[in-house]
Amino acid sequence: MKMKKSFVYILSNQSRSVLYIGMTNNLNYRIEQHKQGVGSIFTKRYKVVDLLYFEDFLDITQAIGREKQLKNWKRDWKIDLIKNFNPEMKDLYNGL
Numbered sequence: 001m002k003m004k005k006s007f008v009y010i011l012s013n014q015s016r017s018v019l020y021i022g023m024t025n026n027l028n029y030r031i032e033q034h035k036q037g038v039g040s041i042f043t044k045r046y047k048v049v050d051l052l053y054f055e056d057f058l059d060i061t062q063a064i065g066r067e068k069q070l071k072n073w074k075r076d077w078k079i080d081l082i083k084n085f086n087p088e089m090k091d092l093y094n095g096l
Contacts, residue, residue, distance in 0.1 A: 006063035020048045023067045032092050047089040050091035053082045
């Protein structure tokens, strides 16, 4: 049986003033939804559509745990995590 990947991801708005953490099993499709303003009132309202960070997991329970962990982190810790992965904090969507 093939295990399905799950992803934890962090989005931001153009000015990088808002961060959003989510989880999905189809990263491309989910980010596309965010960019079209579908599926999350929060991301639509604050124009949080730039993919800055993601991790993949083979075990969905690990992904859920990681999402909860990151949501409890301080903003500075999240920014450090993003900058270690994506130093320019650019939108990674087109590279997927």
